[in-house]
Amino acid sequence: MTRWILPQEKIPSAWFNITPHLAKPIDPPLHPATRQPVGPDDLAPLFPMALIGQEVATEPWIDIPGEVLDILRLWRPTPLVRATRLEQALGTPARIYFKDESVSPAGSHKPNTAVAQAFYNKQEGTARLSTETGAGQWGTALAFACAQFDLDLKVYMVRASYDQKPYRRVAIESWGGEVVPSPVDEPDHPGSLGSAISDAVRDCVARADTHYALGSVLNHVLLHQTVIGLEAKQQLEMAGERLPDVVIAPCGGGSNLGGIAFPFVPDADVRLLAVEPVSCPTLTQGRFEYDFGDTAGFTPLLPMYTLGHDFIPPSIHAGGLRYHGDSPQVSALVRDGRMEAVAYPQGKVFDAAIQFARTEGKIAAPEAAHAIRAAIDEALAAKETGEEKVILFNYCGHGFLDLAAYDDYLHGRLLDEQG
Amino acid sequence: MTRWILPQEKIPSAWFNITPHLAKPIDPPLHPATRQPVGPDDLAPLFPMALIGQEVATEPWIDIPGEVLDILRLWRPTPLVRATRLEQALGTPARIYFKDESVSPAGSHKPNTAVAQAFYNKQEGTARLSTETGAGQWGTALAFACAQFDLDLKVYMVRASYDQKPYRRVAIESWGGEVVPSPVDEPDHPGSLGSAISDAVRDCVARADTHYALGSVLNHVLLHQTVIGLEAKQQLEMAGERLPDVVIAPCGGGSNLGGIAFPFVPDADVRLLAVEPVSCPTLTQGRFEYDFGDTAGFTPLLPMYTLGHDFIPPSIHAGGLRYHGDSPQVSALVRDGRMEAVAYPQGKVFDAAIQFARTEGKIAAPEAAHAIRAAIDEALAAKETGEEKVILFNYCGHGFLDLAAYDDYLHGRLLDEQG
Structure with missing residues (x-):
């Protein structure tokens, strides 16, 4: 025996929250302008409330929605x-x-969160997501997830990857996502993950029908x-x-x-x-x-x-x-x-x-x-x-x-x- | 329930032979020069005897070796x-x-036969295999299989694919196979599967330590x-x-x-x-x-x-x-x-x-x-x-x-x- 496959009914039905297991609470995120702790209202233009709630949740287990x-x-x-x-x-x-x-x-592993993020956005009425991607792992995962929930998606892809590594760009398009090279306003710049995040956040903030999705770093x-x-x-x-x-x-x-x-x-x-x-x-x-x-x-x-x-x-x-x-x-x-x-x-x-x-x-x-x-x-x-x-x-x-x-x-x- | 995974012990232990189920026997292969039916001796320079035997086997089931x-x-x-x-x-x-x-x-699916072919060759003392590949599916499968049995491998890859689709060539090399573009003696020719087969067979016939492997068509x-x-x-x-x-x-x-x-x-x-x-x-x-x-x-x-x-x-x-x-x-x-x-x-x-x-x-x-x-x-x-x-x-x-x-x-x- 070299492979162990769990029966399908043993798929976890709740996520494990690390917060109650940390030695001390994590200091809060600070607003980039005021340097004061950000509240839910500050994040509402970017994320659905369900994800903002998960970001600060303290209960040990959080149910995974059936969808x-x-x-x-x-x-x-x-x-x-x-x-x-x-x-x-x-x-x-x-x-x-x-x-x-x-x-x-x-x-x-990226689709594990892409599916959840697409679901909560759909549930709260979001029609469209914006995101960044470097080599394309996250962009492909979110494109797959958006296809499942019929959400539009715009992906800002680091230009160097967009030009040199077209395969993941094509995968994003195969799942129905739109891809543009980043930075959008500097066509000769090779781009970076940091600048692509800036492009995606700017896109989101400018449109009422759009939320932003991030593939790592955050608690949720x-x-x-x-x-x-x-x-x-x-x-x-x-x-x-x-x-x-x-x-x-x-x-x-x-x-x-x-x-x-x-x-x-x-x-x-x-x-x-x-x-x-x-x-x-x-x-x-x-x-x-x-x-x-x-x-x-x-x-x-x-x-x-x-x-x-x-x-x-x-x-x-x-x-x-x-x-x-x-x-x-x-x-x-x-x-x-x-x-x-x-x-x-x-x-x-x-x-x-x-x-x-x-x-x-x-x-x-x-x-x-x-x-x-x-x-x-x-x-x-x-x-x-x-x-x-x-x-x-x-x-x-x-x-x-x-x-x-x-x-x-x-x-x-x-x-x-x-x- | 949308996916069914067999328990590992239910992996088939014998291959299913279609020969006894055909309405009438298939006419034998003919020698390219004499146009007479080929016998095991004609094929021995190309294939191990176990595979030649499977080519003409009539029993309904053939055991899959444990290895x-x-x-x-x-x-x-x-x-x-x-x-x-x-x-x-x-x-x-x-x-x-x-x-x-x-x-x-x-x-x-190609590794299903690549593994068996590599095994029988190893068992009969072959040190090296030659084969052809088009876009590279078969070449990658055989390279993986040869790595498992420590066999050398030379792959003749259709030149158009070798030049334009390098990824499968790289996969073959990652598993340890050697890849050359075909036809070997016409560097400006884009190549074809038929000509790559000719190159691989010629390589095999010229070397006593080498057998040839084919990824489709044949009964085995x-x-x-x-x-x-x-x-x-x-x-x-x-x-x-x-x-x-x-x-x-x-x-x-x-x-x-x-x-x-x-x-x-x-x-x-x-x-x-x-x-x-x-x-x-x-x-x-x-x-x-x-x-x-x-x-x-x-x-x-x-x-x-x-x-x-x-x-x-x-x-x-x-x-x-x-x-x-x-x-x-x-x-x-x-x-x-x-x-x-x-x-x-x-x-x-x-x-x-x-x-x-x-x-x-x-x-x-x-x-x-x-x-x-x-x-x-x-x-x-x-x-x-x-x-x-x-x-x-x-x-x-x-x-x-x-x-x-x-x-x-x-x-x-x-x-x-x-x-």
Whole structure:
């Protein structure tokens, strides 16, 4: 037995809220102009009230609406897989499990929250959403979700990706979304995630029929992703494991990490490990302070680890990990010592991706490959000590749309950083 | 309930052999030089004896080796999905099911036979395989399989694809295969599947350590694909269905069609429907006669529907369906009236693919979209008659590496044929 599939009726019916489990409350977001705590009214032009409520919710569980579950069931529960061929290749006594979020329509974990956000917007009468996307993972996920609820969607895509990586742009259009390159008013600028957020927020504020949607960082986004860890817990039990010794996930804005790790926070013996690129080392090298979520300073200030909102990460292949800041909830766990963080250069990350492809058969997204790298290193450490460690990592997406990065790696064109 | 997952122990342990179920025996392949029936010795330079034996086997079931099952379990059993959102959009009383073969490492059904072929070659001491690939589906599948058995692999890739569609070339390399553009001795020629077969066979014959592998057409290839239909039968039972009214699959060389349809051949009430492009209408417009498998005439002559081995299909996006001939077993079923065939122009095929993406969330390979088109038309016919028809189709692969075709369709650049 190497794959555990939950029966469909075991799909989680409530999201796990990390808030009551934090050592101390998170400081509130601050208004960009007044620097005073923002209230629901400040956020109402951007988000439906249901999501604003989830942002500050304190109850331990929040029910998942049936309409959301109906769509999640198109691919959930996702498999838990034991990587026995990788274990054999490493000669490790560790048991390595991964949660396969690549089976979603968009090929990543992103639809878990995209569906919920589209639902709540539809329910409150929103006709149209605006959003930003970098390489396109979030844009594709939201386009899929909007197609399910018959919502219009406009995606501001970082121009460099729009020009050079057309496949995810085409996927967004296939699901019915409209895509334009960002920044919209500077046609020669390659763009950045921060500037695309500014474009999307400006679009939303200018139109009464439109709300804005964000794919990571915020509390409600991470909340929606906790189905990952909740399913994994049940599946590890099916596999005869008590609890994992360590839970590993890549970390950009924090949503796939929070999704798999938060349900294990109350289990004090379980180590939680965030993996980031050395070229964008928010958790390992950043400062914990209030900062803007975007480059232009349109968004509220959040208390988080940050490299500074004007930090422009080098153009590494794991586009989903190129963010100057981080989820306040993830940041709080790291600051308080409940979660660890490690950074890798992309050469080492692709070494691991190739070993994974040749043993387990799966071509990982560069983001997911960060978790594979850390899982392999944990397994090799267990080989040194002879420990039968149980390792769980989040396989947050496949790499079929990232093969140009593999091409660069295989032909010596990968630009590496110090690590 | 919309997805049925077989327990892992229900993965088929034997392949279903269509030979004893055919109305009359298939005429033997003929030697290209002598035009006499080929014997095992003629094929020994190309294939291991186990596969040559399967080519002419008459027993109804052939055991699947445990080493093959161990690898198939990385992704099998694959899900059976009921397309309820598509049904609702069509307003049909039909129940539409699809078998999701896109979940394999290579994203298509091709690994089902690639793994078996790699295993038998390894078992008989082969160190290296040569093969051809068009757009790359077969090359990626065989590269994955060779990585599992530590076999070297050289892939001759049609030059037009090698130059214009690098992603599958990169996937082959990621799994450790070597790729060269074909024809090797004419660097300005765009190439064709027929000429790539000639290159791969020439490579194999020149080296004692090398065998050749083919991804479709031959009896042993279709045999290995019957796990698809065998699983689907069990899953339809789980779903409370007796038998489908019609089983639908795209047909190029015939392997995904044979895979899902052959186990239903003994069920006389079940209609079997092959779907092909109007631009390469082998079953609907071809002649049933002996013809070569390749352009150069290196291969044995097979009794099949063919457009002529010098027929060069237009460059449509469903590269896997661009083959002048067809499986002799599929050809015999069509000739004898047990199987129907229909042809569609690619514009209508992509209409269906977009409707499927926006309802079921899945971006289909252009090959799979041919089956979706036919399934939708069957469901619309059922709406006219009010019949609660049960439709099963093979979703033989995802389209993440085919998004350029969607781009052409969405922006009016799709060259259509008469249909």
